Structures are given as structure tokens and as C-alpha cells.
Amino acid sequence: MAGESRRAPLTDQRVDEIIGNLLRCGVILSALVVAAGGIWYLIQFGGSRPSYQVFRGEPEYLRHIQGIVGGAVGFHCRRLMQLGLILLIATPVARVAFSVAAFALQKDRQYVVITLIVLGVLLLSLTGRLSG
Amino acid sequence: MTILELTVLVGAISVVGGFLGSLTGLGGGVVITPAMVLLLGIDLHYAMGATLISVIATSSGAAAAYVREGISNIRMGMFLEIATTTGAVCGAYAAGKVAPSVLAVVFGVVLLQAAWASTRAHPATRVGEPDDRLALRLNLNGSFPTPEGTRHYKVSHVKTGFGVMFVAGGLSGLLGIGSGAVKVIAMDRAMRVPFKVSTTTSNFMIGVTAAASAGVYLQRGYIDPGLTMPVVLGVLAGSLAGARLLPTAPTKTLRWVFAVVVAVLAAEMIYNGVTGRV
Numbered sequence A: 001m002a003g004e005s006r007r008a009p010l011t012d013q014r015v016d017e018i019i020g021n022l023l024r025c026g027v028i029l030s031a032l033v034v035a036a037g038g039i040w041y042l043i044q045f046g047g048s049r050p051s052y053q054v055f056r057g058e059p060e061y062l063r064h065i066q067g068i069v070g071g072a073v074g075f076h077c078r079r080l081m082q083l084g085l086i087l088l089i090a091t092p093v094a095r096v097a098f099s100v101a102a103f104a105l106q107k108d109r110q111y112v113v114i115t116l117i118v119l120g121v122l123l124l125s126l127t128g129r130l131s132g
Numbered sequence B: 001m002t003i004l005e006l007t008v009l010v011g012a013i014s015v016v017g018g019f020l021g022s023l024t025g026l027g028g029g030v031v032i033t034p035a036m037v038l039l040l041g042i043d044l045h046y047a048m049g050a051t052l053i054s055v056i057a058t059s060s061g062a063a064a065a066y067v068r069e070g071i072s073n074i075r076m077g078m079f080l081e082i083a084t085t086t087g088a089v090c091g092a093y094a095a096g097k098v099a100p101s102v103l104a105v106v107f108g109v110v111l112l113q114a115a116w117a118s119t120r121a122h123p124a125t126r127v128g129e130p131d132d133r134l135a136l137r138l139n140l141n142g143s144f145p146t147p148e149g150t151r152h153y154k155v156s157h158v159k160t161g162f163g164v165m166f167v168a169g170g171l172s173g174l175l176g177i178g179s180g181a182v183k184v185i186a187m188d189r190a191m192r193v194p195f196k197v198s199t200t201t202s203n204f205m206i207g208v209t210a211a212a213s214a215g216v217y218l219q220r221g222y223i224d225p226g227l228t229m230p231v232v233l234g235v236l237a238g239s240l241a242g243a244r245l246l247p248t249a250p251t252k253t254l255r256w257v258f259a260v261v262v263a264v265l266a267a268e269m270i271y272n273g274v275t276g277r278v
Helices: A012-045 A065-069 A077-105 A109-126 B003-024 B029-040 B044-069 B074-095 B100-118 B133-137 B158-175 B180-190 B195-220 B225-245 B251-274
Strands: B142-146 B149-153
Touching (some): A012 B003, B003 B044, B003 B251, B029 B044, B029 B100, B044 B100, B044 B195, B074 B195, B133 B158
């Protein structure tokens, strides 16, 4: 494979391989971030009492991507874990975004449109335009 | 109970769920949510949020292995994802409006269907189906390598499959599960795709569908990082171990064991929902 990689055509098989690697990297990276936040969390709060019996909902800053990713002020373990989870949610989104580019390179306009629709739904959901 | 103890317990449940889920192909989500609700008394919405995120982890993690075999139908998956993602957003929206007891009953019914489906043989692919015009237009027909050479297949009843996928996405968003069992049914029974192709394509789609629900869940405050952390890490560890043991494991026996576990949890969920305890 290595010798022919320079001018290798973008076949469906090749696209699949790239996507597979992309997904695996995303999962490994997010698992590491979540684990780091988790250790920090257990060291700090391991002895406290949990309260999950009654639903209260997460605080505002843990509900929006902007709040979780941006703003280093008040950076702590719960936000670090949530950041890892956001990375995990982002992997399939990145996969769809990559597919848009792959279909465009293959000049498959029909599937560029189909994939853009899927990407649009995902982005609307994640940016909070659909949560009501 | 302290946070440390709860984390260990939730992590253990998730390891077992992920392990059995990957060995039986049912996915771990179907047992983890009811186990957290019934055994640990965790609120259904928190349990759904944590499990939904773990569904993304297993889907993305397994995809890398599947892709090497080159059998998923990426065009069919992408086209059907229009249906599953819009369904998922609608379902996730509805999850906030429906009473938890109703959710518990629906969850139980879906669990029963998954248990039943897991013990049944998949239908043999029929040959000589007429060409579906939509399948031709969308370039859905495909092929995959087998030991006897490349095998070509046709995709049938695309409209029916698309409709069932919307329902599968809706259930995924409503309950925070992957609903792989429904997705496979749509591709197996309606669209007549070979079983190997439908399982791998369904796995691919599950992550994208769950990401669509996750956006709504996040903004609703269903995703608690402290609770989701042991679920995600546990399910990942369990499903990796399961995938490693898969070639030698007695999958037929395991499938029955898992089906019984799922059926018991389903009955509990329905009972708790009807009596208003969830």
C-alpha cells in the first residue's frame, strides 16, 4: 500500500479506511480526556454523596458547547469530563463532514447534497437550535 | 453510598453490558439504562443521557474494525441517516415532554422486541428481486468480498426502509439507545440487504443517529459528566474485551442468556412504569 499511496485514487474502500481511523482516534482521544477528568473528579469528590435520584438537570454552563469548550475561567474536573464527552459526540460529526469532502472529490453531487442534509441536522441539534 | 462507590458500581454494570452487547451484537445500551434505573435508583433521564453517549463510543470504536472488512454500504447508510437523524431529533424532543413512566413502558416494549429479535435467525437473502427504481437512482446496490469471490446484492423497498429508519431514529432519541435491532430489521427484512452488510452499516449509522440526539440531550441537561464517565469508559472496556473473545465465544448460548436478561429487565421496566414508580 505504501508505494502507491502518492497518487492513490480516492476509492470507496480508501475512504472507508480513512473514516475508520478517524473514528478510532476520536474515541481514544476522548476516552483519555474523560479518564483524566474522572480521576481528578474522584480524588476531589469521591467521598461526597451523589444525587441522581431526582432529575434536576445540569447547570447551564455544562449544557452548551460554547460554555464547555470556551472560557478557561472556572475550569474544573466536571468540565474536563464534559469536554471529553463533547469530543466523543464530535467524532461521528467529523465523519459526516469528511464524507462531504470525499463525495465532492469523487464528483458525486447527489451524495454531496445527501451528506450535507445529514450534517445540517447534526449541527442544528448540537448548536441548540432544535432543543425547544 | 459515596460517589466513588456509585462510580465503581455503574462502571461494573457498564463493563458487563458492553461485553455482552458486543458478543451478542445487541449493543450494551439496552441493559445499562434499565440496570441503572432499577438497581441503583438513578433518574431515567440521567441514565438515558449517560447511555446515549456510550452508544456513540461503541459505534465509533467498532467501526474501525468493521471498515477493514469492507462490507458496510456507505451510500445506503448516509441516505438512511437523513431519516434516522431527523427521527432522533424528534424523539429526543419528545423525551422531554413525555412522562417518565410512559418512557419506561415504551422502553420495556422496545427491550422485548430486541430480546425476541436476537434469538431469531436472520432471513436468507432472496435472489431475483426486481430492481428498486430509487435504489438504482441513489446508486445503493453494492457488493462485498467473500471467500468465494465478490458478491453483488440489490437493495429493495427503499421507501419502506427509509420509513422504518425514521422510527428507529425516533426510538433512539426517545430512549437514548442505539436501536440497532430496529435498524437491522429495516435493512434485513424490508430492504433485503445481506445480514453482514446490514449489521456493519447499522453500526456505522448508530453513532451518527446518537450524535443527533446528543445535541438535544446536552441542552436539556440530561448528560451528567460524573455519571457518564464510568458508563463510557466501562462500555468501551467491556466491548473491546467482547470483540477480542468473539471468535471463540459460545455466542449462541450467550445470545439466549442475554435475551433472558433483557426480557426480565423489560418486564421490570413495564411494571415500574405502569405502577408509576419510575
